Amino acid sequence: MLLNGNPSFDLRKIKRCGAKRRKRSELCRQPAMRNGRCSIHGGKSTGPRTAEGIERIRRASTKHGRRSKAAIAERKRNAETKRRIRILVDMCRRSI
Numbered sequence: 001m002l003l004n005g006n007p008s009f010d011l012r013k014i015k016r017c018g019a020k021r022r023k024r025s026e027l028c029r030q031p032a033m034r035n036g037r038c039s040i041h042g043g044k045s046t047g048p049r050t051a052e053g054i055e056r057i058r059r060a061s062t063k064h065g066r067r068s069k070a071a072i073a074e075r076k077r078n079a080e081t082k083r084r085i086r087i088l089v090d091m092c093r094r095s096i
């Protein structure tokens with residue numbers, strides 16, 4: 001048991017970072033995280049995990065929303081309405 005109450009552990013047995021050092025051809029050897037690399041060599045972010053986090057990233061990366069699913073669907077609906085109106089107008093003109 002350590003002074004702060006945490007259980008004691010053997011530092012020699014913990015997993016070490018396997019990243020290569022730039023100058024010498026040896027490994028980093030810092031204590032590794034779950035992914036096998038230290039905090040410096042942790043690699044790319046794996047992205048948001050919670051629904052709240054996903055929503056926050058989605059809002060942060062949206063620039064204007066003109067290419068959003070809702071906006072594209074609305075434009076399609078408007079184009080279809082315009083096409084139908086044109087057909088109706090055409091039919092009216094022919095019947096006159």
Ligand SMILES: [Zn+2]
Nearest residue numbers: 017028038041
């Ligand atoms: Zn490392």
